[in-house]
Amino acid sequence: MKKIYILTTVAFAALSLASCKKFLDQPSINKYDSETIFESVGRAEMVVVGAYSQTFNREMYYQLGMGTDECMSTEGTTNSKNQVANYVYTPSISPTSTYTAMYASIEYVNVAIKGLQGMTVADADKTKWNMLLGEAYAIRAMNYLNLVRYFGDVPYSTLPVGETNQFTSSRVSRDTIYDGCVSDLQKAVELLPWKSAGLVPTTERFTKNAALGMLARVALYAAGYSLRWDLNTYAASSCKIAQRSDVGRIKELYGIAADACQKAMGSGENALLPKFETVFRNLVTGKYDNECMLLFGQWGTSSNGSVTGYTNGIYSHVNSMYAKAQPAMAVTPTYWFDFGEGDQRRDVTICNYLINSDNGRDMNAYSSNTIGKYRVNWMATTGTGTDKRDIDWPVLRYSDVLLMYAEALNEYNNGPTAEAKAAFEEVRKRGYGGDASKIGTTPSDYAGFRNAIILERKLEFGFESLRRTDLARWGILYETLTQTKQNLNDMANVTGAYANIDRYRVYKRDKATSFQDPVVSVPYTGYNVLSPEDSTTLAQAGNVVLRMHSGGNVTLFSQGALEANNALIQNLFRGLEREKVEILPLATSLIDINPGLAGQQHPKY
Structure with a gap:
């Protein structure tokens, strides 16, 4: 099994830090002598590598990966995982592992960015220093994306706790966070090497390829729909599914997504494997390929509870x-x-x-x-x-880049371009074993092509923990799951x-x-x-x-x-309620340990 390497004692400290469950109990990484850690690029790498261990966990594909038109829970109705999967949310059972893991990793990369920026770097080490700084920016953006897509407006900081000495934090507008993530990833793209440069022999770490794909993903979420509320009043009546208010920025974000995908595609570094089956046979046997652009590495253990x-x-x-x-x-x-x-x-x-x-x-x-x-x-x-x-987790595949490119162009141009259709058809054709005669006619109008993308992502990325929040960013979670339940009744009645x-x-x-x-x-x-x-x-x-x-x-x-x-x-989707369940409430325990969140619970909980 391939393993991302973990470097001596500082990386062990990273894992120890990440295991802490309470925000206020987490020791600051700054308690370690920063002059020692950042005295060389080699030692600084330990901090960046340590941050990867908290970028993914079982909760993200388990509780938060179910409750869709592809995946359902098999557990009893009194089980909290079944309840979360069926939108029976309460603050007492709301998931916490993803929330705490993302922030543990963010604190690590905040320290890494600060430390790296303060280093004096020899010319011989400059390329690797750039790579590490780029990785840190990319990890931070990916982690904040995961927080926002499940919890909406959340605390946001780009500085180490040890520097600010602030141990409480309030919610910040998701638009501010998304824009910060876009900026971080744009920096990462400039700093990171292409995978072909050979500086990182594993797909379990960010390269320019993966950063471009993640930039497109963040931009699509930032431009898309989400459940929003007034951050001044927290009135339940203010909850609504909407895009951000700046129409010009929405279009700009679709352009950013399309450009990022185009650069990744134009590099020629990644490609679809001829057979869809091979992607997952490679995944479970630990073989790298040109389609999987970013994997979460298991490192030979049940890392952070991930048991794929x-x-x-x-x-x-x-x-x-x-x-x-x-x-x-x-x-x-x-x-x-x-x-x-x-x-x-x-x-x-x-x-x-x-x-x-x-x-x-x-x-x-x-x-x-x-x-x-x-x-x-x-x-x-x-x-x-x-x-x-x-078994590694597929965080980003090249087929996602192709479909994001198609989607972004359709949104930007209010209809699919020839390039959008070609990217869409490349994924679809591979699904049919390369036989273009079986893929049908690609819609040429905006709405038809959008619906085709919605379906194609469902077929291509089943059980890859994207569907639930894909439906939310399209603003159709409630409608899709309501129709799914009706379809299931029709299927049961064979009608x-x-x-x-x-x-x-x-x-x-x-x-x-x-x-x-x-x-x-x-x-x-x-x-x-x-x-x-x-x-x-x-x-x-x-x-x-x-x-x-x-x-x-x-x-x-x-x-x-x-x-x-x-x-x-x-019992399927039994708690489903429009303009309520698209965003999870914060767990009571998370609010209790962060006074800055007092009075800032999801308005409908």
Whole structure:
């Protein structure tokens, strides 16, 4: 497994600092002798590297990655993760790990930026010094983006706590924060080397390539919609979904996003892999490629609680050769039918089987399909442990750059340009194995192309922790999830668009025999109608007949039958409320330890 290297004692101190959960209890990194830390570029690197460990955590793909038209929780309704996934928010259960992790990392990079800027650097070290400063700016911007997209207006500082001696902070307008992030990333782009320069042998650290992609992502969020309220009154009546008020700045941000993507594309350093499947086989076996531009490295441990492949993978029985994998996340059943005929991404993204105790592949029913991108049977080994599979997280892929480019051009020009269509079609064509004849006609009007982008991002980035906040920045979270629940009812009743779906699937059961399992999906024959006599005949011929609306394998991984009055549907998105749940409330514990947030809770909580 590839590992981002952690450098001696100062980096260990970084990890120790990051583990602190209370803002006021976090020791300032400035307690270390800054003259010693920043006496050389090599030692300064320790501080920057230490900041990476808190840039991602399980909460971001677990609680905050569910509750979409692609992904749902498998846990009980009294479980806080299930409640967050279904928009049953309260300040007492609101997630805290992402919030505290981002700020721990931000404090680290604030110290790094201050220390680096105060160094006297020899000419021989200037290139690496630039790289480290660029990384620090990029990390800070990415962390603030993660805070704002989930919590809205949050405390914002670009100086170390030890310098300001301010241990409390109030909310700051997200527009101010976004503009700061754009500025940070523009600096990072100028300072960082291209990946091809070879200064960093890993995709687990920022390069110019990744900074350009992250700049585009931040700019699109900054220009997009979000739930806003009056920061002077905090009146509940002031809550509304809106873009920032400066129309000129909105257009400028779309231009910044398009330009950043164009530079990344024009460099020729990154490209789509020919097969979508290869992206994720490379990911789980630790191979770098030209498509994954930035990864969160597991570093051989369960770094910051991130256990990719365990709670968000396929089901694997504890006695199987792959050992236990226990999903707490499943596929929203309608997602399967969002993929077009021949779209190869479906069977990679959605795993239609589980691994039983005898290594046999048992097909899943509709309600029990699981996440296929991080499947443990594709790995080369079991990894460090069953809950520490050492699978990196894909923070940014080149396909995202292409689709962001297409989206930004459509918004900037009020309609898709030829370049926007080409970028969109490049991603879509790869999904169909390179066959352009299968991708259909690309819309030429603004609204049609926007809707095509919304769908394509869903198909391309399923279970990559982007969908929930993508829907929010488009201003359509409530509408999309309301329609998804109606679609799920139609699917349960086999009516409307789902009138002809398979009620039964018949397959031959086989067994896995190795790691790096070549199987992508279990082949089957589908039936809308199947008589008892025909079912018996098929079973006697050695087939398994699965009723697709059943709960699946009730002894292993089952979410219950897909029926309109079933709890699975009734409880889905049960707390959904427009102009309320698009932004999470701050946890009570976070407000208690930061007096600057007193009276600044989300107005509707």
